[in-house]
Amino acid sequence: MTDPSEATLSALDLRYGAPGLPAGPSSPVIEAMLSHRSYRNFLDRPLDPGALETIVAAASSAPSSSNMQTWSVVAVQDPARKDRLATLSGNQGFIRHAPLFLCWIADLSRLERLGEAHQQRLAGLDYLESFMVALVDAALASQNALVAAQSIGLGGVYVGGLRNKPIEVAAELNLPPKAFGAFGLAIGWPDPEARAEVKPRLPQSLVLHRETYATAGEETAVAGYDQVLAEFSEANGMGRSDWTGRMLKRVAGPESLSGRHTMTETLRAMGFPLK
Protein backbone atom coordinates (compact mmCIF):
# COMPACT_ATOMS: atom_id res chain seq x y z
CA MET A 1 0.00 0.00 0.00
CA THR A 2 1.25 3.44 -0.95
CA ASP A 3 -0.01 6.99 -0.73
CA PRO A 4 -1.91 8.39 -3.67
CA SER A 5 0.73 8.89 -6.30
CA GLU A 6 0.90 11.08 -9.34
CA ALA A 7 0.65 7.88 -11.36
CA THR A 8 -2.65 6.96 -9.71
CA LEU A 9 -4.10 10.44 -10.14
CA SER A 10 -3.19 10.46 -13.81
CA ALA A 11 -4.50 6.91 -14.29
CA LEU A 12 -7.82 7.89 -12.65
CA ASP A 13 -8.18 10.84 -15.02
CA LEU A 14 -7.57 8.58 -18.03
CA ARG A 15 -9.98 5.94 -16.73
CA TYR A 16 -12.83 8.42 -16.50
CA GLY A 17 -11.68 10.72 -19.31
CA ALA A 18 -12.00 13.59 -16.83
CA PRO A 19 -10.19 14.82 -13.75
CA GLY A 20 -11.72 15.22 -10.35
CA LEU A 21 -11.88 11.87 -8.59
CA PRO A 22 -10.03 12.10 -5.29
CA ALA A 23 -7.30 9.49 -5.16
CA GLY A 24 -7.33 7.24 -2.15
CA PRO A 25 -4.75 4.69 -1.05
CA SER A 26 -3.18 2.98 -4.02
CA SER A 27 -0.90 0.11 -4.97
CA PRO A 28 0.89 -1.20 -8.06
CA VAL A 29 -2.04 -3.60 -8.54
CA ILE A 30 -4.54 -0.75 -8.59
CA GLU A 31 -2.37 1.30 -10.95
CA ALA A 32 -2.15 -1.69 -13.29
CA MET A 33 -5.94 -2.14 -13.21
CA LEU A 34 -6.60 1.53 -13.84
CA SER A 35 -4.45 1.39 -16.96
CA HIS A 36 -6.16 -1.76 -18.30
CA ARG A 37 -6.85 -1.77 -22.02
CA SER A 38 -8.04 -4.43 -24.42
CA TYR A 39 -5.52 -5.78 -26.93
CA ARG A 40 -6.55 -7.28 -30.24
CA ASN A 41 -3.19 -7.09 -32.02
CA PHE A 42 -0.72 -9.75 -31.00
CA LEU A 43 2.87 -10.49 -31.90
CA ASP A 44 3.64 -13.80 -33.59
CA ARG A 45 5.29 -15.09 -30.42
CA PRO A 46 4.27 -18.04 -28.26
CA LEU A 47 3.64 -17.80 -24.55
CA ASP A 48 6.44 -18.72 -22.16
CA PRO A 49 6.50 -22.28 -20.81
CA GLY A 50 4.33 -22.52 -17.71
CA ALA A 51 2.47 -19.27 -18.39
CA LEU A 52 -0.83 -21.03 -19.08
CA GLU A 53 -0.60 -23.13 -15.91
CA THR A 54 0.26 -20.09 -13.79
CA ILE A 55 -2.60 -18.06 -15.27
CA VAL A 56 -5.03 -20.90 -14.54
CA ALA A 57 -3.69 -21.18 -10.97
CA ALA A 58 -4.52 -17.48 -10.56
CA ALA A 59 -7.99 -18.21 -11.94
CA SER A 60 -8.44 -21.07 -9.47
CA SER A 61 -7.49 -18.65 -6.69
CA ALA A 62 -10.59 -16.52 -7.28
CA PRO A 63 -13.44 -17.05 -4.82
CA SER A 64 -16.04 -19.64 -5.77
CA SER A 65 -19.59 -19.93 -4.45
CA SER A 66 -19.59 -22.57 -1.65
CA ASN A 67 -16.29 -23.79 -3.15
CA MET A 68 -18.37 -25.53 -5.83
CA GLN A 69 -15.90 -24.40 -8.52
CA THR A 70 -18.54 -24.68 -11.22
CA TRP A 71 -16.26 -23.53 -14.01
CA SER A 72 -13.72 -24.97 -16.38
CA VAL A 73 -11.50 -23.50 -19.04
CA VAL A 74 -10.58 -25.00 -22.40
CA ALA A 75 -7.22 -23.69 -23.61
CA VAL A 76 -7.13 -23.64 -27.38
CA GLN A 77 -3.81 -23.22 -29.16
CA ASP A 78 -4.29 -25.35 -32.26
CA PRO A 79 -4.49 -22.97 -35.25
CA ALA A 80 -7.22 -24.92 -37.02
CA ARG A 81 -9.45 -24.99 -33.93
CA LYS A 82 -8.83 -21.29 -33.24
CA ASP A 83 -9.80 -20.59 -36.82
CA ARG A 84 -13.09 -22.49 -36.47
CA LEU A 85 -13.85 -20.81 -33.13
CA ALA A 86 -13.09 -17.41 -34.63
CA THR A 87 -15.60 -18.15 -37.39
CA LEU A 88 -18.21 -19.27 -34.85
CA SER A 89 -17.59 -16.16 -32.70
CA GLY A 90 -18.61 -13.55 -35.26
CA ASN A 91 -15.54 -14.09 -37.45
CA GLN A 92 -13.25 -12.04 -35.26
CA GLY A 93 -9.82 -12.34 -36.86
CA PHE A 94 -7.74 -11.52 -33.81
CA ILE A 95 -8.71 -14.87 -32.29
CA ARG A 96 -6.73 -16.56 -35.08
CA HIS A 97 -3.65 -14.46 -34.29
CA ALA A 98 -3.73 -14.87 -30.51
CA PRO A 99 -1.40 -17.69 -29.42
CA LEU A 100 -3.92 -18.69 -26.74
CA PHE A 101 -7.71 -18.63 -26.82
CA LEU A 102 -9.24 -19.47 -23.47
CA CYS A 103 -12.85 -20.65 -23.56
CA TRP A 104 -14.47 -20.14 -20.16
CA ILE A 105 -17.07 -22.73 -19.32
CA ALA A 106 -20.00 -22.33 -16.93
CA ASP A 107 -19.71 -25.94 -15.84
CA LEU A 108 -22.32 -27.82 -13.85
CA SER A 109 -21.37 -31.08 -15.55
CA ARG A 110 -18.61 -31.91 -13.06
CA LEU A 111 -21.11 -31.91 -10.21
CA GLU A 112 -23.55 -33.90 -12.33
CA ARG A 113 -20.87 -36.57 -12.87
CA LEU A 114 -20.11 -36.51 -9.14
CA GLY A 115 -23.77 -37.24 -8.44
CA GLU A 116 -23.84 -40.05 -11.00
CA ALA A 117 -20.76 -41.63 -9.42
CA HIS A 118 -22.67 -41.69 -6.13
CA GLN A 119 -26.03 -42.72 -7.61
CA GLN A 120 -27.58 -39.37 -6.76
CA ARG A 121 -29.66 -37.20 -9.00
CA LEU A 122 -28.60 -33.65 -8.01
CA ALA A 123 -31.82 -31.81 -8.83
CA GLY A 124 -30.42 -28.52 -7.49
CA LEU A 125 -28.42 -28.26 -10.72
CA ASP A 126 -31.64 -27.83 -12.71
CA TYR A 127 -32.35 -24.35 -11.39
CA LEU A 128 -31.53 -20.97 -12.89
CA GLU A 129 -29.77 -20.15 -9.62
CA SER A 130 -27.20 -22.89 -10.23
CA PHE A 131 -26.59 -21.69 -13.77
CA MET A 132 -26.04 -18.17 -12.41
CA VAL A 133 -23.54 -19.50 -9.86
CA ALA A 134 -21.62 -21.21 -12.66
CA LEU A 135 -21.63 -18.08 -14.79
CA VAL A 136 -20.36 -15.93 -11.91
CA ASP A 137 -17.74 -18.52 -10.91
CA ALA A 138 -16.44 -18.53 -14.50
CA ALA A 139 -16.35 -14.73 -14.60
CA LEU A 140 -14.48 -14.35 -11.30
CA ALA A 141 -11.92 -16.94 -12.40
CA SER A 142 -11.45 -15.40 -15.83
CA GLN A 143 -10.94 -11.90 -14.50
CA ASN A 144 -8.18 -13.16 -12.21
CA ALA A 145 -6.68 -14.87 -15.27
CA LEU A 146 -6.73 -11.67 -17.31
CA VAL A 147 -5.19 -9.54 -14.56
CA ALA A 148 -2.57 -12.24 -13.96
CA ALA A 149 -1.73 -12.42 -17.68
CA GLN A 150 -1.37 -8.65 -17.86
CA SER A 151 0.98 -8.70 -14.87
CA ILE A 152 3.48 -10.80 -16.84
CA GLY A 153 3.36 -8.59 -19.91
CA LEU A 154 0.60 -10.30 -21.86
CA GLY A 155 -2.58 -8.65 -23.06
CA GLY A 156 -6.00 -9.83 -24.06
CA VAL A 157 -9.62 -9.22 -24.79
CA TYR A 158 -12.85 -10.98 -23.90
CA VAL A 159 -14.96 -12.48 -26.67
CA GLY A 160 -18.70 -12.46 -25.98
CA GLY A 161 -19.13 -13.75 -29.53
CA LEU A 162 -18.42 -17.23 -28.16
CA ARG A 163 -22.13 -17.15 -27.22
CA ASN A 164 -23.27 -16.58 -30.82
CA LYS A 165 -23.39 -20.32 -31.58
CA PRO A 166 -23.22 -22.14 -28.24
CA ILE A 167 -24.19 -25.57 -29.54
CA GLU A 168 -21.60 -25.47 -32.33
CA VAL A 169 -18.97 -24.26 -29.84
CA ALA A 170 -19.89 -27.11 -27.48
CA ALA A 171 -19.42 -29.59 -30.33
CA GLU A 172 -16.05 -28.07 -31.24
CA LEU A 173 -14.84 -28.24 -27.62
CA ASN A 174 -16.42 -31.63 -26.87
CA LEU A 175 -18.42 -30.12 -24.01
CA PRO A 176 -20.78 -32.49 -22.18
CA PRO A 177 -24.36 -31.47 -21.31
CA LYS A 178 -24.51 -28.86 -18.50
CA ALA A 179 -21.28 -27.21 -19.75
CA PHE A 180 -21.67 -23.90 -21.59
CA GLY A 181 -19.03 -21.77 -23.32
CA ALA A 182 -19.80 -18.47 -21.63
CA PHE A 183 -17.15 -16.26 -23.24
CA GLY A 184 -13.68 -16.40 -24.70
CA LEU A 185 -10.48 -14.63 -23.74
CA ALA A 186 -7.84 -14.13 -26.43
CA ILE A 187 -4.36 -13.75 -24.94
CA GLY A 188 -0.98 -12.95 -26.41
CA TRP A 189 1.92 -10.53 -26.49
CA PRO A 190 0.60 -7.07 -27.37
CA ASP A 191 1.95 -5.60 -30.57
CA PRO A 192 3.61 -2.38 -29.39
CA GLU A 193 2.99 -0.82 -32.83
CA ALA A 194 -0.77 -1.14 -32.53
CA ARG A 195 -2.91 1.45 -30.85
CA ALA A 196 -4.62 0.41 -27.61
CA GLU A 197 -5.90 3.17 -25.38
CA VAL A 198 -7.54 3.22 -21.98
CA LYS A 199 -11.26 3.50 -22.72
CA PRO A 200 -13.01 6.00 -20.46
CA ARG A 201 -15.81 4.58 -18.35
CA LEU A 202 -19.08 6.04 -17.08
CA PRO A 203 -18.55 8.66 -14.37
CA GLN A 204 -18.30 7.06 -10.98
CA SER A 205 -21.42 8.91 -9.82
CA LEU A 206 -23.45 6.69 -12.18
CA VAL A 207 -22.25 3.31 -10.98
CA LEU A 208 -21.45 3.94 -7.31
CA HIS A 209 -24.52 4.44 -5.12
CA ARG A 210 -24.28 5.22 -1.44
CA GLU A 211 -26.64 3.38 0.90
CA THR A 212 -29.44 3.27 -1.65
CA TYR A 213 -29.76 3.42 -5.43
CA ALA A 214 -30.33 6.92 -6.81
CA THR A 215 -30.68 8.29 -10.32
CA ALA A 216 -30.56 12.05 -9.66
CA GLY A 217 -28.27 13.79 -12.14
CA GLU A 218 -28.09 10.78 -14.40
CA GLU A 219 -29.07 12.45 -17.67
CA THR A 220 -26.51 15.23 -17.23
CA ALA A 221 -23.78 12.77 -16.35
CA VAL A 222 -24.61 10.58 -19.36
CA ALA A 223 -24.47 13.64 -21.62
CA GLY A 224 -21.01 14.42 -20.29
CA TYR A 225 -19.91 10.83 -20.90
CA ASP A 226 -21.28 10.95 -24.43
CA GLN A 227 -18.99 13.91 -25.06
CA VAL A 228 -15.98 12.12 -23.54
CA LEU A 229 -16.56 8.94 -25.53
CA ALA A 230 -17.24 10.78 -28.78
CA GLU A 231 -13.92 12.59 -28.44
CA PHE A 232 -12.18 9.35 -27.51
CA SER A 233 -13.54 7.43 -30.48
CA GLU A 234 -12.74 10.26 -32.88
CA ALA A 235 -9.18 10.53 -31.54
CA ASN A 236 -8.78 6.79 -32.05
CA GLY A 237 -9.92 6.78 -35.66
CA MET A 238 -13.28 5.14 -34.97
CA GLY A 239 -15.42 8.09 -36.01
CA ARG A 240 -17.31 10.38 -33.68
CA SER A 241 -19.69 8.01 -31.97
CA ASP A 242 -21.18 8.51 -28.54
CA TRP A 243 -22.26 6.04 -25.87
CA THR A 244 -25.99 6.73 -26.07
CA GLY A 245 -26.13 6.08 -29.82
CA ARG A 246 -24.19 2.84 -29.51
CA MET A 247 -26.27 1.59 -26.61
CA LEU A 248 -29.62 2.34 -28.24
CA LYS A 249 -28.51 0.20 -31.19
CA ARG A 250 -26.85 -2.54 -29.16
CA VAL A 251 -29.97 -3.55 -27.23
CA ALA A 252 -32.63 -2.24 -29.61
CA GLY A 253 -34.27 -5.62 -29.99
CA PRO A 254 -33.78 -9.35 -30.50
CA GLU A 255 -32.17 -8.77 -33.90
CA SER A 256 -29.38 -6.75 -32.28
CA LEU A 257 -28.24 -9.61 -30.03
CA SER A 258 -26.06 -11.46 -32.62
CA GLY A 259 -28.30 -14.53 -32.54
CA ARG A 260 -28.27 -14.76 -28.77
CA HIS A 261 -31.98 -13.97 -28.41
CA THR A 262 -32.59 -17.73 -28.42
CA MET A 263 -30.37 -18.29 -25.36
CA THR A 264 -33.12 -19.74 -23.16
CA GLU A 265 -33.98 -22.48 -25.66
CA THR A 266 -30.31 -23.05 -26.45
CA LEU A 267 -29.37 -23.51 -22.80
CA ARG A 268 -32.27 -25.90 -22.26
CA ALA A 269 -31.04 -27.94 -25.21
CA MET A 270 -27.59 -27.99 -23.58
CA GLY A 271 -28.84 -29.53 -20.35
CA PHE A 272 -29.73 -26.47 -18.28
CA PRO A 273 -33.47 -26.63 -17.50
CA LEU A 274 -33.26 -23.13 -15.89
CA LYS A 275 -36.13 -23.93 -13.54
Next chain:
Amino acid sequence: MTDPSEATLSALDLRYGAPGLPAGPSSPVIEAMLSHRSYRNFLDRPLDPGALETIVAAASSAPSSSNMQTWSVVAVQDPARKDRLATLSGNQGFIRHAPLFLCWIADLSRLERLGEAHQQRLAGLDYLESFMVALVDAALASQNALVAAQSIGLGGVYVGGLRNKPIEVAAELNLPPKAFGAFGLAIGWPDPEARAEVKPRLPQSLVLHRETYATAGEETAVAGYDQVLAEFSEANGMGRSDWTGRMLKRVAGPESLSGRHTMTETLRAMGFPLK
Protein backbone atom coordinates in the same frame (compact mmCIF):
# COMPACT_ATOMS: atom_id res chain seq x y z
CA MET B 1 7.46 -10.04 -14.65
CA THR B 2 9.89 -12.18 -12.70
CA ASP B 3 11.21 -15.70 -12.91
CA PRO B 4 9.42 -18.42 -10.97
CA SER B 5 10.32 -17.71 -7.39
CA GLU B 6 10.35 -19.82 -4.29
CA ALA B 7 7.39 -17.73 -3.16
CA THR B 8 5.37 -18.67 -6.23
CA LEU B 9 6.25 -22.35 -5.96
CA SER B 10 5.21 -22.40 -2.33
CA ALA B 11 2.03 -20.43 -3.06
CA LEU B 12 1.12 -22.87 -5.83
CA ASP B 13 1.54 -25.82 -3.46
CA LEU B 14 -0.72 -24.14 -0.90
CA ARG B 15 -3.31 -23.28 -3.53
CA TYR B 16 -3.67 -26.86 -4.64
CA GLY B 17 -2.83 -28.45 -1.30
CA ALA B 18 -0.25 -30.53 -3.14
CA PRO B 19 3.09 -29.96 -4.84
CA GLY B 20 3.84 -30.64 -8.46
CA LEU B 21 2.55 -27.80 -10.61
CA PRO B 22 5.42 -26.37 -12.62
CA ALA B 23 5.80 -22.66 -11.91
CA GLY B 24 5.81 -20.42 -14.95
CA PRO B 25 6.56 -16.71 -15.15
CA SER B 26 5.27 -14.90 -12.10
CA SER B 27 4.69 -11.43 -10.67
CA PRO B 28 3.73 -9.83 -7.38
CA VAL B 29 0.13 -9.71 -8.64
CA ILE B 30 0.10 -13.46 -9.27
CA GLU B 31 1.70 -14.19 -5.91
CA ALA B 32 -0.97 -12.07 -4.23
CA MET B 33 -3.74 -13.91 -6.08
CA LEU B 34 -2.31 -17.32 -5.25
CA SER B 35 -2.36 -16.43 -1.56
CA HIS B 36 -5.97 -15.17 -1.64
CA ARG B 37 -8.11 -16.15 1.31
CA SER B 38 -11.56 -15.09 2.46
CA TYR B 39 -11.78 -12.94 5.58
CA ARG B 40 -14.85 -12.88 7.80
CA ASN B 41 -13.28 -11.33 10.91
CA PHE B 42 -12.72 -7.62 10.71
CA LEU B 43 -11.13 -5.06 13.01
CA ASP B 44 -13.32 -2.25 14.31
CA ARG B 45 -11.56 0.23 12.07
CA PRO B 46 -12.99 2.34 9.24
CA LEU B 47 -11.61 2.36 5.72
CA ASP B 48 -9.18 5.11 4.74
CA PRO B 49 -10.62 8.19 3.02
CA GLY B 50 -10.81 7.60 -0.71
CA ALA B 51 -10.45 3.83 -0.43
CA LEU B 52 -14.02 3.17 -1.60
CA GLU B 53 -13.66 5.47 -4.61
CA THR B 54 -10.34 3.89 -5.61
CA ILE B 55 -11.75 0.38 -5.27
CA VAL B 56 -14.72 1.32 -7.47
CA ALA B 57 -12.37 2.88 -10.04
CA ALA B 58 -10.57 -0.47 -10.19
CA ALA B 59 -13.97 -2.13 -10.65
CA SER B 60 -14.83 0.25 -13.48
CA SER B 61 -11.52 -0.66 -15.11
CA ALA B 62 -12.62 -4.25 -15.65
CA PRO B 63 -13.73 -5.12 -19.18
CA SER B 64 -17.43 -4.74 -19.94
CA SER B 65 -19.40 -6.39 -22.74
CA SER B 66 -19.67 -3.87 -25.62
CA ASN B 67 -18.84 -1.20 -23.00
CA MET B 68 -22.48 -1.45 -21.87
CA GLN B 69 -21.38 -1.31 -18.22
CA THR B 70 -24.52 -3.07 -17.08
CA TRP B 71 -23.57 -3.12 -13.42
CA SER B 72 -23.79 -0.83 -10.41
CA VAL B 73 -22.63 -1.12 -6.85
CA VAL B 74 -24.42 0.09 -3.73
CA ALA B 75 -21.93 0.83 -0.94
CA VAL B 76 -23.55 0.25 2.42
CA GLN B 77 -21.86 1.58 5.56
CA ASP B 78 -24.84 2.50 7.73
CA PRO B 79 -24.93 0.00 10.63
CA ALA B 80 -28.72 -0.33 10.65
CA ARG B 81 -28.86 -1.09 6.93
CA LYS B 82 -25.95 -3.54 7.18
CA ASP B 83 -27.81 -5.25 9.99
CA ARG B 84 -30.97 -5.62 7.91
CA LEU B 85 -29.00 -6.86 4.89
CA ALA B 86 -27.17 -9.36 7.10
CA THR B 87 -30.53 -10.68 8.26
CA LEU B 88 -31.80 -10.92 4.67
CA SER B 89 -28.59 -12.67 3.57
CA GLY B 90 -28.90 -15.75 5.76
CA ASN B 91 -28.16 -13.86 8.98
CA GLN B 92 -24.41 -13.82 8.42
CA GLY B 93 -23.00 -11.82 11.33
CA PHE B 94 -19.74 -10.76 9.73
CA ILE B 95 -21.68 -8.44 7.42
CA ARG B 96 -22.59 -6.38 10.49
CA HIS B 97 -18.94 -6.10 11.52
CA ALA B 98 -17.53 -5.22 8.10
CA PRO B 99 -17.12 -1.45 7.74
CA LEU B 100 -18.19 -1.71 4.10
CA PHE B 101 -20.75 -3.99 2.47
CA LEU B 102 -20.76 -3.70 -1.31
CA CYS B 103 -23.92 -4.88 -3.04
CA TRP B 104 -23.16 -5.70 -6.66
CA ILE B 105 -26.05 -5.05 -8.99
CA ALA B 106 -26.72 -6.70 -12.35
CA ASP B 107 -28.14 -3.50 -13.74
CA LEU B 108 -30.11 -3.22 -16.97
CA SER B 109 -32.13 -0.34 -15.56
CA ARG B 110 -29.64 2.34 -16.63
CA LEU B 111 -30.04 1.32 -20.27
CA GLU B 112 -33.80 1.14 -19.83
CA ARG B 113 -33.81 4.74 -18.56
CA LEU B 114 -31.58 5.72 -21.49
CA GLY B 115 -34.14 4.27 -23.87
CA GLU B 116 -36.99 6.05 -22.10
CA ALA B 117 -35.14 9.37 -22.34
CA HIS B 118 -34.97 8.81 -26.11
CA GLN B 119 -38.49 7.41 -26.47
CA GLN B 120 -37.20 3.99 -27.39
CA ARG B 121 -38.33 0.69 -26.02
CA LEU B 122 -35.11 -1.35 -25.85
CA ALA B 123 -36.56 -4.82 -26.28
CA GLY B 124 -33.09 -6.40 -26.32
CA LEU B 125 -33.05 -5.95 -22.55
CA ASP B 126 -35.86 -8.49 -22.18
CA TYR B 127 -33.70 -11.47 -23.11
CA LEU B 128 -31.85 -13.91 -20.87
CA GLU B 129 -28.70 -13.01 -22.84
CA SER B 130 -28.85 -9.42 -21.56
CA PHE B 131 -29.34 -10.57 -17.99
CA MET B 132 -26.30 -12.84 -18.39
CA VAL B 133 -24.25 -9.91 -19.71
CA ALA B 134 -25.22 -7.87 -16.66
CA LEU B 135 -24.35 -10.70 -14.29
CA VAL B 136 -20.94 -11.21 -15.91
CA ASP B 137 -20.25 -7.45 -16.01
CA ALA B 138 -20.99 -7.25 -12.28
CA ALA B 139 -18.75 -10.23 -11.55
CA LEU B 140 -15.78 -8.91 -13.54
CA ALA B 141 -16.08 -5.52 -11.82
CA SER B 142 -16.41 -7.02 -8.35
CA GLN B 143 -13.40 -9.29 -8.75
CA ASN B 144 -11.26 -6.31 -9.70
CA ALA B 145 -12.63 -4.55 -6.61
CA LEU B 146 -11.71 -7.45 -4.33
CA VAL B 147 -8.18 -7.80 -5.71
CA ALA B 148 -7.74 -4.01 -5.49
CA ALA B 149 -8.95 -3.97 -1.88
CA GLN B 150 -6.59 -6.79 -0.96
CA SER B 151 -3.70 -4.89 -2.52
CA ILE B 152 -4.13 -2.07 0.00
CA GLY B 153 -4.29 -4.38 2.98
CA LEU B 154 -8.03 -4.96 3.17
CA GLY B 155 -9.74 -8.31 3.05
CA GLY B 156 -13.18 -9.54 2.22
CA VAL B 157 -15.60 -12.26 1.32
CA TYR B 158 -18.40 -12.63 -1.21
CA VAL B 159 -21.95 -13.11 0.04
CA GLY B 160 -24.13 -15.19 -2.26
CA GLY B 161 -26.77 -15.00 0.47
CA LEU B 162 -27.74 -11.61 -0.96
CA ARG B 163 -29.75 -13.69 -3.45
CA ASN B 164 -31.80 -15.40 -0.72
CA LYS B 165 -34.40 -12.61 -0.69
CA PRO B 166 -33.87 -10.53 -3.85
CA ILE B 167 -37.12 -8.59 -3.68
CA GLU B 168 -36.58 -7.57 -0.05
CA VAL B 169 -32.98 -6.60 -0.86
CA ALA B 170 -34.19 -4.51 -3.79
CA ALA B 171 -36.63 -2.71 -1.48
CA GLU B 172 -33.88 -2.08 1.08
CA LEU B 173 -31.53 -0.67 -1.56
CA ASN B 174 -34.25 1.20 -3.49
CA LEU B 175 -33.43 -0.70 -6.66
CA PRO B 176 -35.57 0.08 -9.71
CA PRO B 177 -36.98 -2.70 -11.92
CA LYS B 178 -34.29 -4.42 -14.03
CA ALA B 179 -31.73 -4.02 -11.23
CA PHE B 180 -30.86 -7.17 -9.27
CA GLY B 181 -28.62 -7.58 -6.22
CA ALA B 182 -26.43 -10.41 -7.54
CA PHE B 183 -24.08 -10.85 -4.58
CA GLY B 184 -22.51 -8.94 -1.74
CA LEU B 185 -18.87 -8.31 -0.85
CA ALA B 186 -18.02 -7.58 2.78
CA ILE B 187 -14.79 -5.60 3.09
CA GLY B 188 -12.70 -4.49 6.05
CA TRP B 189 -9.38 -4.73 7.81
CA PRO B 190 -8.63 -8.40 8.53
CA ASP B 191 -8.31 -9.29 12.20
CA PRO B 192 -4.78 -10.69 12.43
CA GLU B 193 -5.83 -12.81 15.41
CA ALA B 194 -8.40 -14.73 13.39
CA ARG B 195 -7.56 -17.76 11.35
CA ALA B 196 -7.86 -17.44 7.58
CA GLU B 197 -6.11 -20.01 5.47
CA VAL B 198 -5.64 -20.48 1.75
CA LYS B 199 -8.30 -23.00 0.78
CA PRO B 200 -7.00 -25.66 -1.60
CA ARG B 201 -8.76 -25.87 -4.96
CA LEU B 202 -9.52 -28.72 -7.31
CA PRO B 203 -6.41 -30.06 -9.05
CA GLN B 204 -5.66 -28.11 -12.17
CA SER B 205 -6.13 -31.23 -14.30
CA LEU B 206 -9.86 -31.04 -13.49
CA VAL B 207 -10.51 -27.44 -14.55
CA LEU B 208 -7.95 -26.89 -17.30
CA HIS B 209 -8.71 -28.75 -20.51
CA ARG B 210 -6.44 -28.66 -23.55
CA GLU B 211 -8.05 -28.18 -26.95
CA THR B 212 -11.15 -30.15 -25.97
CA TYR B 213 -12.97 -31.06 -22.78
CA ALA B 214 -11.92 -34.39 -21.28
CA THR B 215 -12.96 -36.25 -18.12
CA ALA B 216 -10.37 -39.06 -18.05
CA GLY B 217 -8.92 -39.49 -14.58
CA GLU B 218 -11.60 -37.33 -12.98
CA GLU B 219 -12.75 -39.79 -10.29
CA THR B 220 -9.21 -40.41 -9.09
CA ALA B 221 -8.41 -36.70 -9.01
CA VAL B 222 -11.61 -35.92 -7.09
CA ALA B 223 -10.75 -38.64 -4.56
CA GLY B 224 -7.36 -37.02 -4.04
CA TYR B 225 -9.00 -33.62 -3.58
CA ASP B 226 -11.46 -35.08 -1.08
CA GLN B 227 -8.47 -36.20 0.97
CA VAL B 228 -6.79 -32.76 0.72
CA LEU B 229 -9.94 -30.88 1.70
CA ALA B 230 -10.80 -33.26 4.54
CA GLU B 231 -7.35 -32.70 6.02
CA PHE B 232 -7.65 -28.95 5.48
CA SER B 233 -11.03 -28.69 7.18
CA GLU B 234 -9.92 -30.87 10.07
CA ALA B 235 -6.78 -28.78 10.58
CA ASN B 236 -8.94 -25.65 10.61
CA GLY B 237 -11.33 -26.89 13.25
CA MET B 238 -14.23 -27.45 10.86
CA GLY B 239 -14.38 -31.22 11.32
CA ARG B 240 -13.28 -33.78 8.75
CA SER B 241 -15.51 -33.01 5.80
CA ASP B 242 -14.66 -33.73 2.18
CA TRP B 243 -15.64 -31.98 -1.03
CA THR B 244 -17.82 -34.76 -2.43
CA GLY B 245 -19.99 -34.90 0.68
CA ARG B 246 -20.44 -31.16 0.79
CA MET B 247 -21.28 -30.91 -2.89
CA LEU B 248 -23.82 -33.75 -2.86
CA LYS B 249 -25.67 -31.87 -0.11
CA ARG B 250 -25.23 -28.39 -1.56
CA VAL B 251 -27.05 -29.10 -4.83
CA ALA B 252 -29.16 -32.07 -3.73
CA GLY B 253 -32.42 -30.41 -4.66
CA PRO B 254 -34.49 -27.24 -4.59
CA GLU B 255 -34.60 -27.30 -0.80
CA SER B 256 -30.81 -27.02 -0.64
CA LEU B 257 -30.70 -23.71 -2.54
CA SER B 258 -31.48 -21.37 0.40
CA GLY B 259 -34.75 -20.23 -1.15
CA ARG B 260 -33.18 -19.44 -4.49
CA HIS B 261 -35.05 -22.20 -6.35
CA THR B 262 -37.67 -19.58 -7.21
CA MET B 263 -35.12 -17.35 -8.98
CA THR B 264 -36.82 -17.45 -12.38
CA GLU B 265 -40.15 -16.17 -11.01
CA THR B 266 -38.36 -13.69 -8.76
CA LEU B 267 -36.36 -12.19 -11.60
CA ARG B 268 -39.48 -11.93 -13.78
CA ALA B 269 -41.17 -10.03 -10.95
CA MET B 270 -38.15 -7.72 -10.83
CA GLY B 271 -38.42 -6.70 -14.47
CA PHE B 272 -36.30 -9.34 -16.21
CA PRO B 273 -38.55 -11.27 -18.61
CA LEU B 274 -35.64 -13.68 -19.37
CA LYS B 275 -36.97 -14.37 -22.84
